[in-house]
Amino acid sequence: MRVEIEYTPQGIYLPEIDLWLDPQERCENSWISHGHSDHARGLHCTVIATPETLRVYRIRWPEDTETPQDLRCLRYSESMEWRGAILTACRASHILGAAQLLIEYGGERVVYTGDIKLRDSICGAPTEVVPCDRLIIESTFGLPIFHFLGQEEARDRIVEFARECLDDGITPVFAGYPLGRGQEVAHALCQAGIPTGIHGAIARMIPVYEDSGYGFPGWSAYDARATAGKALVVVPGFRATLEASGKNFRMAYVSGWAGLDNARNRAGAEELIPYSDHGDFEELLAMVERSGARHVDVVHGYTEDFARILNGRGKVRAYAPHQAAGRSDSDTLDS
Amino acid sequence: MDELALTCEQIARWNSRLRKVRILADYLRPLSDADLVRAVRFLCCGPIPAGEGKFSVGGSTLREALRLASGWDAQTLAACYAQVGDTGETVARLMRGIAARRPMSLADAELLYARVFKQRRTVDKVELLRQIYLEHNPETLKFFVKAITGNLRIGLQAKMVEEAVAEATGASLEDVRSANNRAGDLPQVALAARRGTLGEIRARLFHPMEFMLAKPLDAVGDVADPRDWWVEDKYDGFRSQIHAEGDRVAIFTRGLESVTEAFPEIVAAVKGAGQGVVLDGEVLAWRDGRALPFAVLQQRIARRKLTAELAASVPVVFVAYDVLYCDGTMLVDAPLEDRRRAMEKVVAAMPLILIAPQWRVDAHEEIDAAFTAARQRGNEGLVLKRKGSTYEAGRRSGSWLKVKRPHGSLDVVVTAAETGSGRRAIYLSDYTFAVRDGDKYLNVGKAYSGLTDEEVRELTRVLRSVSTDRFGKVTLVRPEVVLEVTFDGVQKSPRHKSGFALRFPRIVRWRRDKRPEEADTLHRVKELYEAATGAGGS
Numbered sequence: 001m002r003v004e005i006e007y008t009p010q011g012i013y014l015p016e017i018d019l020w021l022d023p024q025e026r027c028e029n030s031w032i033s034h035g036h037s038d039h040a041r042g043l044h045c046t047v048i049a050t051p052e053t054l055r056v057y058r059i060r061w062p063e064d065t066e067t068p069q070d071l072r073c074l075r076y077s078e079s080m081e082w083r084g085a086i087l088t089a090c091r092a093s094h095i096l097g098a099a100q101l102l103i104e105y106g107g108e109r110v111v112y113t114g115d116i117k118l119r120d121s122i123c124g125a126p127t128e129v130v131p132c133d134r135l136i137i138e139s140t141f142g143l144p145i146f147h148f149l150g151q152e153e154a155r156d157r158i159v160e161f162a163r164e165c166l167d168d169g170i171t172p173v174f175a176g177y178p179l180g181r182g183q184e185v186a187h188a189l190c191q192a193g194i195p196t197g198i199h200g201a202i203a204r205m206i207p208v209y210e211d212s213g214y215g216f217p218g219w220s221a222y223d224a225r226a227t228a229g230k231a232l233v234v235v236p237g238f239r240a241t242l243e244a245s246g247k248n249f250r251m252a253y254v255s256g257w258a259g260l261d262n263a264r265n266r267a268g269a270e271e272l273i274p275y276s277d278h279g280d281f282e283e284l285l286a287m288v289e290r291s292g293a294r295h296v297d298v299v300h301g302y303t304e305d306f307a308r309i310l311n312g313r314g315k316v317r318a319y320a321p322h323q324a325a326g327r328s329d330s331d332t333l334d335s
Numbered sequence: 336m337d338e339l340a341l342t343c344e345q346i347a348r349w350n351s352r353l354r355k356v357r358i359l360a361d362y363l364r365p366l367s368d369a370d371l372v373r374a375v376r377f378l379c380c381g382p383i384p385a386g387e388g389k390f391s392v393g394g395s396t397l398r399e400a401l402r403l404a405s406g407w408d409a410q411t412l413a414a415c416y417a418q419v420g421d422t423g424e425t426v427a428r429l430m431r432g433i434a435a436r437r438p439m440s441l442a443d444a445e446l447l448y449a450r451v452f453k454q455r456r457t458v459d460k461v462e463l464l465r466q467i468y469l470e471h472n473p474e475t476l477k478f479f480v481k482a483i484t485g486n487l488r489i490g491l492q493a494k495m496v497e498e499a500v501a502e503a504t505g506a507s508l509e510d511v512r513s514a515n516n517r518a519g520d521l522p523q524v525a526l527a528a529r530r531g532t533l534g535e536i537r538a539r540l541f542h543p544m545e546f547m548l549a550k551p552l553d554a555v556g557d558v559a560d561p562r563d564w565w566v567e568d569k570y571d572g573f574r575s576q577i578h579a580e581g582d583r584v585a586i587f588t589r590g591l592e593s594v595t596e597a598f599p600e601i602v603a604a605v606k607g608a609g610q611g612v613v614l615d616g617e618v619l620a621w622r623d624g625r626a627l628p629f630a631v632l633q634q635r636i637a638r639r640k641l642t643a644e645l646a647a648s649v650p651v652v653f654v655a656y657d658v659l660y661c662d663g664t665m666l667v668d669a670p671l672e673d674r675r676r677a678m679e680k681v682v683a684a685m686p687l688i689l690i691a692p693q694w695r696v697d698a699h700e701e702i703d704a705a706f707t708a709a710r711q712r713g714n715e716g717l718v719l720k721r722k723g724s725t726y727e728a729g730r731r732s733g734s735w736l737k738v739k740r741p742h743g744s745l746d747v748v749v750t751a752a753e754t755g756s757g758r759r760a761i762y763l764s765d766y767t768f769a770v771r772d773g774d775k776y777l778n779v780g781k782a783y784s785g786l787t788d789e790e791v792r793e794l795t796r797v798l799r800s801v802s803t804d805r806f807g808k809v810t811l812v813r814p815e816v817v818l819e820v821t822f823d824g825v826q827k828s829p830r831h832k833s834g835f836a837l838r839f840p841r842i843v844r845w846r847r848d849k850r851p852e853e854a855d856t857l858h859r860v861k862e863l864y865e866a867a868t869g870a871g872g873s
Contacts, residue, residue: 143411143414143415143418144407144411144415144428144429145415145418145419145425145428145429146428147428147431239760240754240760240761241761243760243761244760244761244762250350259428260418260419260424260428261347261419261421261424261488262419262420262421264347270348270349270350271348272348302414305410305411305414308410308411309411312408
């Protein structure tokens with residue numbers, strides 16, 4: 001028997017157990033896979049998520065006394081009963097606290113990956129490949145042109161670029177998203193002993209990371225008057241402000257999109273460091289293969305291309321639901 | 336080639352022009368003579384030496400070879416290419432992990448290009464490219480292919496390669512530039528620069544040479560002694576260069592592209608020029624002994640194919656005012672008077688080629704009078720040329736001065752604004768503006784410059800407060816802000832709803848004293864256009 005899954009512009013819905021997966025609007029019962037703003041949104045009545053994700057969710061969506069909510073904490077490897085199904089949170093390498101959801105219902109095992117990569121992140125848990133019958137996977141970078149660096153190489157490149165600039169007397173600037181990449185880059189820099197100025201939007205999530213054991217020795221809040229000798233980690237839109245300030249800086253773009261040269265124009269960066277919190281093409285293929293799933297639903301990014309490529313390789317039946325693109329791309333837009 | 340590819344990646348990761356040049360110079364310096372020639376050729380001229388023919392391998396051939404080499408289906412390949420936007424980079428990304436990584440020297444690359452070039456049939460080219468893709472480093476293939484598609488996309492302009500050649504060889508940049516301008520063959524120029532034989536580089540025709548440019552002069556009184564200058568009319572046409580040798584003729588514009596096909600009557604006039612000549616001057620629409628407005632001439636270029644009716648309704652002439660090359664000799668270093676004599680001699684035998692009249696003046700008042708006369712003849716103003724000066728190719732040195740008065744000014748209303756770049760990236764500094772037509776505002780142009788930083792900042796604040804919508808960089812605003820703009824002319828424009836566009840609009844000032852209802856009207860713009868083209872009533 002197959003679990004019924006509906007793909008709608010509001011998100012993915014499992015009608016038999018009345019559960020939404022990362023819905024875009026306020027819903028009754030929702031699983032939230034991680035804290036990016038395009039996933040953790042809306043004052044749902046019941047929210048199921050990992051403790052780290054719930055904490056970020058609460059920062060983004062402060063409690064509203066008019067709307068009582070039931071926040072259910074599901075730790076990694078913990079299971080809970082939910083309307084006749086068993087839900088299990090499984091580790092996902094993406095950002096701190098990101099999780100996949102294993103749904104066991106009617107004898108079928110369905111895994112919803114949320115946003116994910118196979119290799120380890122600079123910060124956050126390693127991915128656990130969960131054997132399943134049906135896999136709902138993202139394909140933000142589901143084309144064979146995308147190859148990314150592992151976290152060790154990415155760290156080295158980040159630190160190397162910062163040192164190269166500082167030796168030249170130029171301020172190194174890293175554009176990172178407010179949650180995830182920003183903290184990872186800052187963590188790599190601080191750990192290497194490089195004094196780092198961090199933009200407020202990124203800095204406000206640092207306590208969440210510190211509580212999970214990631215250190216940021218020597219970080220300070222970004223201050224336009226005190227940038228000498230420091231590396232800066234800022235949000236992507238901050239480039240214009242820096243330019244207008246007339247500072248001598250070079251910018252590095254740490255992103256999956258930095259895997260293409262045209263990112264230089266799009267992001268206005270000189271140094272491209274192709275490191276993402278999403279899997280590259282090979283990682284996505286490996287995850288599909290190792291899950292053992294016979295059915296694969298591709299829900300974000302190059303869905304049709306990736307599904308066609310999977311089908312062309314045999315072994316699995318892949319499908320790209322048309323209504324699945326209901327959310328924005330967390331790798332390009334996260335605020 | 337492997338090294339060259341690595342160098343290109345390094346060049347790409349610096350915005351600083353100086354750093355790009357230095358990285359390239361450091362790479363070129365230790366190369367053997369033969370490799371220096373190859374490297375410079377691949378960087379800025381293409382895969383095969385100039386004059387050996389056209390290396391006609393297009394993107395579809397290159398990508399078909401990629402399909403066969405990588406094993407990806409056509410649909411996936413198309414999706415990848417659409418995302419990457421560059422054939423060489425797509426090859427590199429898709430051949431990763433498949434290609435055998437055999438090293439490729441510059442000599443190897445030259446040989447491979449020659450083998451591809453020799454194949455007559457496309458299928459054979461594809462097969463050869465497929466083999467090349469499978470054997471070499473993807474990082475190298477990226478630039479191996481980019482040299483074929485002709486755009487490296489690493490922010491390296493030809494001028495910067497000239498600078499790097501000078502830096503790497505110790506030759507003066509001036510000499511490298513001048514030799515390249517004569518010969519249009521930078522690889523050979525690089526070799527000569529290293530050998531110290533730049534002076535022996537001979538001129539070669541039929542590649543566009545750099546134009547000498549005139550500096551604007553605000554007031555005639557700014558010229559210290561009028562007796563130091565020759566005076567000519569400033570014509571409002573297409574600045575062009577005519578290359579002619581025997582029956583071969585080419586006309587290049589200042590964008591350095593060929594417009595030869597657009598002006599067959601000029602080609603016919605100079606055909607059979609004999610020993611070879613390069614003339615500098617202006618193509619003008621011409622009737623009854625005077626120039627027609629620029630807008631009329633533009634009709635000749637706007638059409639892809641020149642029809643007989645168009646050739647008849649817009650007759651053209653070429654007004655020559657300088658000569659760069661004549662009878663096997665570059666004349667750019669000869670004084671202006673000598674060049675003029677040489678030009679008069681050559682042009683004497685050519686119908687449709689006029690010579691720009693030249694005067695001497697003794698006093699400022701005479702320049703003023705000449706200006707008025709030039710305007711009455713329908714010309715734009717004057718050009719003053721310093722007596723005894725050389726032809727400074729590619730320069731705006733001040734040995735030529737242009738005097739033109741603006742066409743007029745209009746009060747216009749801002750309807751949209753964009754953020755600028757660099758220092759002005761956070762300000763709305765580019766303005767689209769309109770004139771009134773009843774209760775509507777119709778756009779007639781866009782202007783960037785003319786306001787102080789202070790004004791731009793304040794205007795940004797005001798415009799943001801009246802913004803109605805945003806599309807990316809563009810902010811639409813309620814028509815409230817009035818600017819006074821000056822411009823060089825009015826032309827027809829299919830792009831604007833008004834049907835007109837101002838030429839070279841500049842902002843004179845922000846008219847805070849005026850309301851949008853007081854702005855100029857479309858009717859006024861039409862009047863200006865008709866007055867200029869003489870189209871009134873017809």
